[in-house]
Amino acid sequence: MDYRELIKKAEEAREKAYVPYSNFKVGAAVLTEKGEFFTGCNIENASYGATNCAERTAIFKAVSEGEKNIKAIAIVSSSGDFTYPCGICRQVIAEFMRDGEIILGNSKGEYRIYKTEEILPFAFTGQDIK
Ligand SMILES: O=c1ccn([C@H]2C[C@H](O)[C@@H](CO)O2)c(=O)[nH]1
Numbered sequence: 001m002d003y004r005e006l007i008k009k010a011e012e013a014r015e016k017a018y019v020p021y022s023n024f025k026v027g028a029a030v031l032t033e034k035g036e037f038f039t040g041c042n043i044e045n046a047s048y049g050a051t052n053c054a055e056r057t058a059i060f061k062a063v064s065e066g067e068k069n070i071k072a073i074a075i076v077s078s079s080g081d082f083t084y085p086c087g088i089c090r091q092v093i094a095e096f097m098r099d100g101e102i103i104l105g106n107s108k109g110e111y112r113i114y115k116t117e118e119i120l121p122f123a124f125t126g127q128d129i130k
């Protein structure tokens, strides 16, 4: 699949980042199985720990609108280089994106695609609680 449109949406969302502490902007865009898009940015907080990453902002927007089946997430940052999701976001990706694809874009227009399983092998999931 051509993920250029999804990356472009992530780039647009990145401009909304609220980053007075790190000045590191991140944007994310998810594509649902129904073909809908949801976007998110990182939102920082003076307490630092209350910060929400762009990936979780986008995924939680989709889930809170009733869209739990997410096929793909594109992630871009202001570093110019590929930015990999943090551990907390990988756990959230594992919850809502089983068999999904994670697309990282850089400022040269290149992208890398990973499967959820690759970025979080041996994930703890709902199956483990049964
Ligand atoms: O994949 C990532 C990595 C970092 N951040 C945010 C959290 C914080 O606001 C800033 C610096 O860590 O970047 C994200 O949103 N996504």
Ligand SMILES: [Zn+2]
Residues within 6 Å of the ligand: 053, 054, 055, 056, 085, 086, 087, 088, 089, 090
């Ligand atoms: Zn994160």
